[in-house]
Amino acid sequence: MIFIIMGVCGSGKSTLGQMLAKELGTDFLEGDDFHSTANQKKMANGESLSEGDRIPWLEDIRIAADQYLSRGDRVVVSCSALTKSGRQILGVERRKVQLIYLHASESILTERMRMRENHFMPASLLRSQLDTLEEPEPGEALSISVDQCPDHILDQILSRLGPE
Numbered sequence: 539m540i541f542i543i544m545g546v547c548g549s550g551k552s553t554l555g556q557m558l559a560k561e562l563g564t565d566f567l568e569g570d571d572f573h574s575t576a577n578q579k580k581m582a583n584g585e586s587l588s589e590g591d592r593i594p595w596l597e598d599i600r601i602a603a604d605q606y607l608s609r610g611d612r613v614v615v616s617c618s619a620l621t622k623s624g625r626q627i628l629g630v631e632r633r634k635v636q637l638i639y640l641h642a643s644e645s646i647l648t649e650r651m652r653m654r655e656n657h658f659m660p661a662s663l664l665r666s667q668l669d670t671l672e673e674p675e676p677g678e679a680l681s682i683s684v685d686q687c688p689d690h691i692l693d694q695i696l697s698r699l700g701p702e
Contacts, residue, residue, distance in 0.1 A: 539612045540603045541699075542628060544619035544674075545640035546667040548647035550684050550691070551616035554640065557692045559614040565606070569617035572598045586666035589621065596627040607634055620670045630678070637679035638695055644668060646685055 541562075543555040552568060559566035572595050577587055599617055606613035619625045619637070630637045642650075647664055674681070680698050684691055 540607060540635045541612070541614045541638060542603075542619060542630060542635060543614065543616045543638050543640060544625075544679070545684075546618060546620070546647060546671055547664055548650040549640040549642060550650070550688065551618070551640060553688055554684075554691055554695070555614050555616040557688060558638075558695060561692065561696065562612060562614065564612040564614060567599070567602055567613060567615045569595075569599055569615060572602070581663060584663065586663060586670070589623070592620075592624055593627065596624050600628050604629075618667065620667060620672065622672045625674070625678075636699065637674060639674050639679040639681045640684045640691075641673075641681065642684045 541555075541558060543551045543558065545551055552570070555568070556566050573581075574595065577591055577595060580587060580591065596617070596619075599615060603613055603615050617628065619628060619630070625637065629635055644664070647668075680695065682691060682694055682698075
């Protein structure tokens with residue numbers, strides 16, 4: 539099973555992804571680690587990624603996650619997965635993939651981004667991610683509000699996960 543934690547920057551994908559992986563006793567793949575150096579530089583300079591910039595990144599994430607599926611293992615992956623076409627590249631329509639959509643108000647997300655340290659993506663890109671975001675359709679993802687503490691959010695995720 540692949541659990542993809544999605545949402546815009548500042549939604550807590552990495553924190554909650556690591557917590558979920560620990561709780562499930564499985565590996566965690568940090569989506570940011572799959573970005574090319576060019577993409578990281580672009581974002582660090584305050585430039586939004588284009589859909590073309592994202593495609594190889596999404597393909598690399600899918601290849602890595604699918605290796606777990608091919609072995610019959612589980613994995614938790616963090617990935618913004620902002621667009622429907624991007625989620626299709628990740629293969630979220632498959633029965634063995636669970637999409638978990640983290641969301642909050644822009645003010646909460648902005649505050650979280652201001653508190654982050656040593657991250658290549660500046661808070662100024664939040665607006666472009668919100669503009670790009672195509673929220674998952676009902677039934678496409680577990681929709682989880684992240685306006686609480688991480689432990690409560692993790693409890694919500696765990697209580698709503700379906701059978702594998």
